[in-house]
Amino acid sequence: MSTGIDAPALPAPTPAPSPARIALGGGLARAGLALVVPAILVAIWQITTAGRPYSLIPPPAEVWAEMRDLAIGGVNDDAFSGTLWTHLSASLMRVYGGFALAAAAALPLGLLIGRVPVVRALLDPVLQILRPVPVTAWLPLAMILFGLGPRSAFFLVFLGAFYPILVNTVFGVRSVEPRLFEAAAMLGCTGPAQFARVVLPAALPSIFTGLRLGLGFAWVVIVVGEMTGVQTGLGAIIMEARQLSRTEIVICGMAVIGVAGFVSDWLVMRLGRKLLAWSPSHG
Amino acid sequence: MADPTVPILDMRAVGKTYRANGRTTEALREANLTVSRGEFVCLLGASGCGKSTLLRVAAGFEAPTSGQALMWGKPIPGPGPSRGMVFQDYGLFPWLTVRDNIGFGPKSRKRPAAEVRDIAERYISLVGLQAFADAYPHQLSGGMKQRVAIARVLANEAEVVLMDEPFGALDAMTRERLQDELLELWSRTGLTILFVTHAIEEAIFLADRIVMMSPGPGRIETVHEVDLPRRRDVSSPAFNDLRRMLAAQLHSHHAPRTATVAA
Numbered sequence: 336m337s338t339g340i341d342a343p344a345l346p347a348p349t350p351a352p353s354p355a356r357i358a359l360g361g362g363l364a365r366a367g368l369a370l371v372v373p374a375i376l377v378a379i380w381q382i383t384t385a386g387r388p389y390s391l392i393p394p395p396a397e398v399w400a401e402m403r404d405l406a407i408g409g410v411n412d413d414a415f416s417g418t419l420w421t422h423l424s425a426s427l428m429r430v431y432g433g434f435a436l437a438a439a440a441a442l443p444l445g446l447l448i449g450r451v452p453v454v455r456a457l458l459d460p461v462l463q464i465l466r467p468v469p470v471t472a473w474l475p476l477a478m479i480l481f482g483l484g485p486r487s488a489f490f491l492v493f494l495g496a497f498y499p500i501l502v503n504t505v506f507g508v509r510s511v512e513p514r515l516f517e518a519a520a521m522l523g524c525t526g527p528a529q530f531a532r533v534v535l536p537a538a539l540p541s542i543f544t545g546l547r548l549g550l551g552f553a554w555v556v557i558v559v560g561e562m563t564g565v566q567t568g569l570g571a572i573i574m575e576a577r578q579l580s581r582t583e584i585v586i587c588g589m590a591v592i593g594v595a596g597f598v599s600d601w602l603v604m605r606l607g608r609k610l611l612a613w614s615p616s617h618g
Numbered sequence: 619m620a621d622p623t624v625p626i627l628d629m630r631a632v633g634k635t636y637r638a639n640g641r642t643t644e645a646l647r648e649a650n651l652t653v654s655r656g657e658f659v660c661l662l663g664a665s666g667c668g669k670s671t672l673l674r675v676a677a678g679f680e681a682p683t684s685g686q687a688l689m690w691g692k693p694i695p696g697p698g699p700s701r702g703m704v705f706q707d708y709g710l711f712p713w714l715t716v717r718d719n720i721g722f723g724p725k726s727r728k729r730p731a732a733e734v735r736d737i738a739e740r741y742i743s744l745v746g747l748q749a750f751a752d753a754y755p756h757q758l759s760g761g762m763k764q765r766v767a768i769a770r771v772l773a774n775e776a777e778v779v780l781m782d783e784p785f786g787a788l789d790a791m792t793r794e795r796l797q798d799e800l801l802e803l804w805s806r807t808g809l810t811i812l813f814v815t816h817a818i819e820e821a822i823f824l825a826d827r828i829v830m831m832s833p834g835p836g837r838i839e840t841v842h843e844v845d846l847p848r849r850r851d852v853s854s855p856a857f858n859d860l861r862r863m864l865a866a867q868l869h870s871h872h873a874p875r876t877a878t879v880a881a
Contacts, residue, residue, distance in 0.1 A: 517679055518709035520697035522723035522774055536713040613713045615756045
């Protein structure tokens with residue numbers, strides 16, 4: 336059967352020039368374009384706030400000075416100076432801890448719900464009823480269950496990340512082509528062995544969508560979670576600054592959350608690209 | 619295992635009835651068929667004649683509702699490596715390279731990694747895909763995908779290869795080439811092949827025996843021995859006589875349906 340090869344879809348199996356490589360050429364232009372809208376927004380911010388002593392929103396320069404003070408201190412020398420990294424690392428730990436716990440719970444649960452009818456019948460109704468309850472509505476209950484403090488925040492982050500991961504995992508598992516289970520079975524891979532060798536890899540694109548959404552929600556929820564009597568964290572610093580009418584610190588906290596969320600999403604996406612190189616719609 | 623008096627596959631009065639939405643459909647009625655080791659048997663018939671159902675019963679994907687499906691005289695318990703299936707839509711694992719698709723079976727059967735690699739290498743070259751060993755299925759043409767599907771079944775030491783219209787989705791040139799390659803492989807390895815098709819010419823070109831099936835309910839109508847010498851000349855008079863006869867038989871199955879359309 337080694338007689339020749341019919342028209343191949345690709346000249347060779349070497350990977351085609353990836354979008355990333357093409358983007359390198361136009362990278363500068365793209366980065367430039369991405370900066371246009373932020374520049375306009377900052378300009379509007381500057382025009383509407385600078386030189387107005389009674390403005391409730393501080394101008395950009397003031398916020399930037401505060402950001403430097405938060406990060407390295409030496410500007411205001413107050414209680415907030417140089418505390419940014421403490422707050423950021425506290426939030427990071429909660430976000431990634433809660434997210435990791437959510438993934439550890441939602442992934443196996445999603446695989447089972449998607450694949451085993453008994454588990455689906457048992458758990459799906461409960462999970463579907465709990466799903467519409469907003470994470471913020473859990474706050475009072477979380478405070479009773481876990482007390483005032485970081486554990487409540489942790490729990491809320493867990494809850495926020497849990498559902499997107501679970502729902503997308505179940506969806507991914509349920510949309511695996513039945514043919515692949517037949518193919519695996521006739522090749523000698525049956526029963527529970529199919530979870531690792533068929534279900535998980537086939538559902539991976541969908542699972543990654545869930546992980547990305549889950550991590551995004553974790554960053555959304557962290558601020559709410561840290562408003563409950565927690566001493567450290569970006570949510571805590573925002574709440575404290577609000578009570579002291581230090582709006583420039585509030586804005587700094589918002590900006591740091593934005594950047595941190597963006598960077599974590601970028602990291603997950605990079606990982607996804609690597610693991611999903613086989614998929615024509617990812618890779 | 620290979621007792622020459624026991625057929626490798628033995629279908630005894632196999633019937634299959636599906637129940638869906640309160641309706642029952644009889645897909646297959648009392649099908650009797652034995653396949654000996656090394657035989658190339660084609661199941662030929664129009665759609666709805668139960669040929670794919672019979673193949674899926676042999677694969678173990680479906681249990682017969684009546685009768686018995688035996689391999690080496692024992693009931694077929696379910697899908698397994700001894701009966702490899704080649705699907706029309708390939709059924710390759712999109713997240714695995716050609717090499718890993720072919721190695722999937724041996725790996726599932728817990729062969730050591732080095733052996734899996736050797737087996738994969740051997741069957742990659744058997745189907746001439748050395749240059750594409752590290753390609754993913756979406757990078758391959760239809761003909762190449764089907765080569766991988768055949769190789770992964772052979773790499774798993776299948777005793778019977780069940781093929782469900784495997785070349786149906788391919789263009790004419792690729793189909794002809796793969797038919798030739800399959801015959802060469804078959805004569806070289808002594809495989810047993812049960813091959814479903816609705817193409818008369820394909821059946822005559824490939825088979826030792828053609829099992830003609832008819833719809834409503836699906837059943838085996840006649841069995842034709844094809845004793846033309848190989849490699850068969852599709853333009854020879856004997857080939858054409860057989861083709862004409864089978865075509866007449868196949869068209870008689872369509873007749874009621876065309877009559878209704880005309881009326």
